[in-house]
Amino acid sequence: MVQYQPARLDAAFAALSDSTRRGVLARLGRADASITDLAQNFQMTLTGMKKHVAVLEQAGLVRTExxxxxxxxxxxxxxxxxxxxxIERYRKIWAERFGELDIVVEELKQKEKANGRKKRG
Amino acid sequence: MVQYQPARLDAAFAALSDSTRRGVLARLGRADASITDLAQNFQMTLTGMKKHVAVLEQAGLVRTExxxxxxxxxxxxxxxxxxxxxIERYRKIWAERFGELDIVVEELKQKEKANGRKKRG
DNA sequence: TATATACTGAACCATATGGTTCAGTATCAG
DNA sequence: CTGATACTGAACCATATGGTTCAGTATATA
Structure with missing residues (x-):
């Protein structure tokens, strides 16, 4: 069972709720970057970018040195x-609640392709 | 390819960044509820809960009638x-970047169990 | 040593958030 | 009609957010 730590989720989801910060994560996925790099990349002052990085850092999504x-x-x-x-837990609840299993099905398709025959046979 | 709509993601992640609102989603997963129900459930004024519901509604995660x-x-x-x-896209980038593929591997295990032989052979 | 670069911190600003109270309005029960 | 119930909207409050400017400090370069 996954134990959810509210404050952690709060911080992470809040960090992700800004498109600049999501962009920074994507950018850092390609290569490490300085504050200056990021600030230029997202057309923002150093101070402004520093704050975004601080938010990401507090959420544990970025580390700096x-x-x-x-x-x-x-x-x-x-x-x-x-x-x-x-999110996955929510998606399952949602799918169950609506009986619209399309989403879950779509996800399981690949697995089913493999295991399906067992059930079919 | 999934096309990301920034404003939509902003709203959804912001909505999820509050533990009360995540609680409301979980609660509604079990059964529909009135504002009064929810307010009592989360020990809050009607007005307060109404606002949370409004946030969830604007993010498209809840509808009301x-x-x-x-x-x-x-x-x-x-x-x-x-x-x-x-999030999944980020997780893949993250895993690639670190060479710590455990997460991705763990996720793909079931699929691999099925398709793996094609590649192996 | 002088100058440019890279960041940092404080202060400020407008707006948003998470909550409240208080004063309604609308509906249901008798 | 009366009263209780369920919500709604406005106003308020403290704090957070996303950004800025300005004045530093620290480090590298010539």
Whole structure:
């Protein structure tokens, strides 16, 4: 059983609720970047970008390290396991509640392709 | 390819960033409820709960209908497909970037069990 | 040493959020 | 008609958010 830590989920979902921050995550997925890099990339002041990075850092999604003048930003050590788990749980509830199993089915199709015959036979 | 609508993701993730609202979704997953029900359930004024419901409604996660005096709240017509897709995409990037493929592997295990032989052979 | 670069912190601003109270309006029960 | 119930809207409050500018500090470069 996954144990949900409310404050953690709060922080992560809040961090993800801003398109600039989602963009920063995508950007850092391609390569590490300095605050200056990110600020230029998203057309924002250094100070503004610093704040976004701080939000991502507090949510554990980004970590940073300052060497000399430059603070390098990288993807954080944790992924989005809890968040994914929460959402998946919701999606199952939702699908059950509506009896519209399309979504779940679509997801399971690949598995079914493989295992389906067992049941069919 | 999934097309991401920033404003929609903003609204949904923002809606999910509050534990009361996540609780409301879980609650509505079990059964429809009135504003009064929810307010009692989460120890809050009607007005306060109304606002939370409004946030969820705007994000498309809840829909409501007023009959007589009572506004009944139900799960919305859309699930969290986009949000799940965004998170899964991030998780893949994250896993690739770290070379720690455990997460992806764990997810793909079932599929691989099925399709693996094709590649192996 | 002088200058440019990279960040940082404080202060400010407008708006949003999460909650409240209070004063309604609308509906249902008798 | 009377009263209770269920919601609604306005107003208020404290705090957070997303951004800015401005004035630093620290580091690299010439």
């Amino acid at each position: 300052k060497v000399g003048r430059v603070r390098t930003c990288r993807l954080g050590l944790r992924g989005l396991e809890e968040e994914a788990a929460w | 007023k009959v007589g005096r009572v506004r009944t709240c139900r799960l919305g017509l859309r699930g969290l497909e986009e949000e799940a897709a965004w």
